[in-house]
Amino acid sequence: MAMYRGGMPRTKGDHEARRRDVSAAVWQVMATRGFAGLTLRSVAAELGATTGLLTHYFPTKQALVEYALDLLEQRTVSRPRRPTGEGLAALKDALLDILPLTPEATDSNRIWVSSWDTALSDPALSADYARKYAKSRDRLTERVAAAQELGELPPGNPAQIAAGAQAFILGLVVQALLDPPAFPPPRQVELLDDYLAALTAAH
Amino acid sequence: MAMYRGGMPRTKGDHEARRRDVSAAVWQVMATRGFAGLTLRSVAAELGATTGLLTHYFPTKQALVEYALDLLEQRTVSRPRRPTGEGLAALKDALLDILPLTPEATDSNRIWVSSWDTALSDPALSADYARKYAKSRDRLTERVAAAQELGELPPGNPAQIAAGAQAFILGLVVQALLDPPAFPPPRQVELLDDYLAALTAAH
Numbered sequence A, B: 001m002a003m004y005r006g007g008m009p010r011t012k013g014d015h016e017a018r019r020r021d022v023s024a025a026v027w028q029v030m031a032t033r034g035f036a037g038l039t040l041r042s043v044a045a046e047l048g049a050t051t052g053l054l055t056h057y058f059p060t061k062q063a064l065v066e067y068a069l070d071l072l073e074q075r076t077v078s079r080p081r082r083p084t085g086e087g088l089a090a091l092k093d094a095l096l097d098i099l100p101l102t103p104e105a106t107d108s109n110r111i112w113v114s115s116w117d118t119a120l121s122d123p124a125l126s127a128d129y130a131r132k133y134a135k136s137r138d139r140l141t142e143r144v145a146a147a148q149e150l151g152e153l154p155p156g157n158p159a160q161i162a163a164g165a166q167a168f169i170l171g172l173v174v175q176a177l178l179d180p181p182a183f184p185p186p187r188q189v190e191l192l193d194d195y196l197a198a199l200t201a202a203h
Helices: A012-033 A040-047 A051-057 A061-077 A087-096 A103-120 A123-149 A158-178 A185-201 B012-033 B040-047 B051-057 B061-077 B087-096 B103-120 B123-149 B158-178 B185-201
Strands: none
Touching: A012 A040, A012 A051, A012 A061, A012 A103, A040 A051, A040 A061, A051 A061, A061 A103, A087 A123, A087 A158, A087 A185, A103 A123, A103 A158, A103 B103, A103 B158, A123 A158, A123 B158, A158 A185, A158 B103, A158 B123, A158 B158, A158 B185, A185 B158, A185 B185, B012 B040, B012 B051, B012 B061, B012 B103, B040 B051, B040 B061, B051 B061, B061 B103, B087 B123, B087 B158, B087 B185, B103 B123, B103 B158, B123 B158, B158 B185
């Protein structure tokens, strides 16, 4: 598309529509090329716009990266989630919600994996990521504790079990992204079921 | 250091020494900034050399990236490993050898994580990575099967158990890199022990 060669948006509606298109283009570039391939030029090409127009939105490369990180965060927070069961089922749902089982979840995970490199190169961002994953572990910890109360998981430090589950699921994401034929969605689910079965049997 | 402003190496020994220094500089840049930060300019700065000298080694950015990927592969293959026990102990040793338990292993893992983004952006490299990780799963599968023969692990498809173990360990690497204070080496080992204990108890 070459919708944007004409210049600046005329109305608020135009402006909103254009922001959505810019977001879609940034997302698409990241899903294909990662943060390493995220440049004003590649986003402009995806959008069919001039680089000049893009500098209106992103005066610097840093502004573009920050926008992309915010977009990743927003889309992750607002992604569709499974209706949540109780106890162990709720833990499984939370873990299933992370896996790349759909094209949308695959794009989003691919961008997360790319963002790790960005995060590891920047101490402030790295600290922010540490907080994000700690929060996510806290949410898993609550579900582990609930499953323990229902007697579906054996006793043991729920935070420790949650950290293990988070490690398992992140590594499964990486494996599935790097080798989709070896890790189609049914196999991912099977591996998760095996993991949860082992947790259940642990003592 | 500014050893390299003087021009080309005079002898074979100089040449070898210089290659080692170039490798060390490429490694250091990757450990700090990842593949996204790997440029002729950053390697030249690390080496105290001119960008011009670097183009003697790496005529293109692509050549530099390929060199860095080879270096990562070589250093991984030749890294020190634990003397291997039998059965379940051998499986544990192989998994411990992957974790970022030392500064050297942390650098190497940080570069691997960065390289995932590079691999996911390039179909040929992606296929190469899929093969690499499949081979690594094969080696784990042998150890799982040996532990099963000794009765240390319950029966079950050893390839499936190895895939689960690989997912767990890669995800633990990611967590430990992103949040070192939350995952100091003793906690990484503890989480691995919990994982193996759950496997042992599974049925």
